[in-house]
Amino acid sequence: MAKAVKRSLPTPASAGEGPQTCRRCDLWKHATQAVEGEGAPRAKIMLVGEQPGDEEDVRGHPFVGPAGKILDQALAAAGLERKDVFITNAVKHFKWEPRGKRRLHKRPNAYEIERCRGWIDSERAIVKPELIIALGATAARSLLHRTVTISKIRGEVLDHEDAVSKAEQYRRFVGDLRTAARFVRTPTA
Numbered sequence: 001m002a003k004a005v006k007r008s009l010p011t012p013a014s015a016g017e018g019p020q021t022c023r024r025c026d027l028w029k030h031a032t033q034a035v036e037g038e039g040a041p042r043a044k045i046m047l048v049g050e051q052p053g054d055e056e057d058v059r060g061h062p063f064v065g066p067a068g069k070i071l072d073q074a075l076a077a078a079g080l081e082r083k084d085v086f087i088t089n090a091v092k093h094f095k096w097e098p099r100g101k102r103r104l105h106k107r108p109n110a111y112e113i114e115r116c117r118g119w120i121d122s123e124r125a126i127v128k129p130e131l132i133i134a135l136g137a138t139a140a141r142s143l144l145h146r147t148v149t150i151s152k153i154r155g156e157v158l159d160h161e162d163a164v165s166k167a168e169q170y171r172r173f174v175g176d177l178r179t180a181a182r183f184v185r186t187p188t189a
Contacts, residue, residue, distance in 0.1 A: 027093035037088025044184035057094035078177030090142035
C-alpha cells in the first residue's frame with residue numbers, strides 16, 4: 001500500500017499562490033493556517049469534508065478533531081485504512097465565530113466555497129482518485145458545482161421531523177464506505 005504523506009498543492013496557473021498564502025476570500029484573516037489535504041499520493045478514494053474545524057486549524061491536518069475520530073472509526077469498520085485514502089476539505093480555512101473563549105464552526109457561504117474550488121480541483125488532479133466521497137452538502141456543492149441535498153443524492157429523503165438517529169447515520173456512513181471499498185477493489189475491464 002502507498003505510504004500516507006502530507007502533500008502540498010500545486011499552484012493553479014491563474015492564482016500565483018498556494019493555499020497558505022491564498023487571499024481569494026477573507027477566511028484566511030481569522031484562521032491559523034490553511035489546512036491542505038493529505039493521504040496516499042495515488043489513493044483510489046478521496047474523502048472531501050466541508051472545512052477544517054478548530055483542532056484542524058490549530059494542528060494543520062484534516063480530520064484530526066472529533067469528526068476525525070468518527071471518520072477513523074468508520075473507515076476501520078468499513079475495512080479501509082486512513083493511510084490508503086486521501087482526505088481533504090472543500091474549504092481550506094476554518095470559518096468560525098467566537099462564543100466566549102471557544103471558536104465555533106460557521107458554515108462557509110457559496111462565495112467562499114467557490115473561491116476554494118481551485119484547490120480541490122488541484123488535489124483531484126494530483127491524486128486522480130477513482131472515487132470521491134463528499135462528506136456533506138458543502139463538499140458536494142464544491143464537487144458538483146451546484147447546491148445539493150445529501151439525502152436525495154443517497155436516494156433517501158429524510159424528513160426534518162423524523163430525523164435519523166446518530167447511530168443510524170453512522171451505520172449508513174459505514175455502509176457507504178464499504179460500498180466505496182468494494183468499488184475500488186473490483187478489477188476494471
